[in-house]
Amino acid sequence: xxxxxxxxxxxxxxxxxxxxxxxxxxxxxxxxxxxxxxxxxxxxxxxxxxxxxxxxxxxxxxxxxxxxxxxxxxxxxxxxxxxxxxxxxxxxxxxxxxxxxxxxxxxxxxxxxxxxxxxxxxxxxxxxxxxxxxxxxxx
Numbered sequence: 001x002x003x004x005x006x007x008x009x010x011x012x013x014x015x016x017x018x019x020x021x022x023x024x025x026x027x028x029x030x031x032x033x034x035x036x037x038x039x040x041x042x043x044x045x046x047x048x049x050x051x052x053x054x055x056x057x058x059x060x061x062x063x064x065x066x067x068x069x070x071x072x073x074x075x076x077x078x079x080x081x082x083x084x085x086x087x088x089x090x091x092x093x094x095x096x097x098x099x100x101x102x103x104x105x106x107x108x109x110x111x112x113x114x115x116x117x118x119x120x121x122x123x124x125x126x127x128x129x130x131x132x133x134x135x136x137x138x139x
Contacts, residue, residue, distance in 0.1 A: 001054050006078055007093040009135075013047050014080040014091050016134035023130070025123035033081035033090070040081045041069040043128045045111025047135060048078065058111040061103030068103060071111065 017032055017040065024030055028039040038060065045056045048071065056078070060069040070079035070092075077097050082088035088099065113124045 001052050001073070003076060003093060003095070005052060006048070006073065006076060007091075009048055009051055010044065010078050010080055010091050010093050012135040012138045013044050013131065015138060016131045017080070019134055020127075020130055025126045026120060027123075028120070029127060033084040035084070037067075037069040037081040037084065039124060041071050041079075042111045042113060043124065043131060044078065044080050045071045046113075046128060047132055048073070049111065050132070051135070051139075056111060057108045059105060059108050061100075061105045063103045066103075068100075070100065072108075 017029075021032065024032075026039060029036050032040060041058055045058050048054060048056050054073055056071050056073045058069060059072050060067070066085065068082070068085075070077060070082070072078065076095050077092060077100050079092040079100070080090065082092050082099070083090040113121055113128070115121050115124070
């Protein structure tokens with residue numbers, strides 16, 4: 001998969017989030033992108049794996065007091081919530097990002113809805129279905 005395919009998919013998914021603002025079941029997405037990078041990146045990762053047929057990694061890191069999460073595929077950074085930080089774009093799809101490299105990586109894993117709170121899991125699954133369907137309509 002080339003960078004253009006990832007860029008188009010990330011833009012579609014971010015637009016789906018923007019179009020569904022105010023309709024989310026999961027409280028973690030209610031003020032997207034503010035404080036929503038973890039769950040937002042998880043859902044993006046699931047969408048990319050399903051729609052593009054690729055394996056991706058959920059990456060979470062810390063830089064000072066800032067915590068952030070994004071998706072990577074073979075070194076390609078895919079981030080749809082960096083704009084919660086001043087001066088950052090809403091969608092970043094690029095092989096090198098000094099801003100991301102400055103984070104101390106806390107963990108990497110396959111994207112999955114891994115919360116042990118049943119209601120939050122259900123809410124995220126419902127939101128993923130809504131976002132996936134909205135993004136598919138744009139494809």
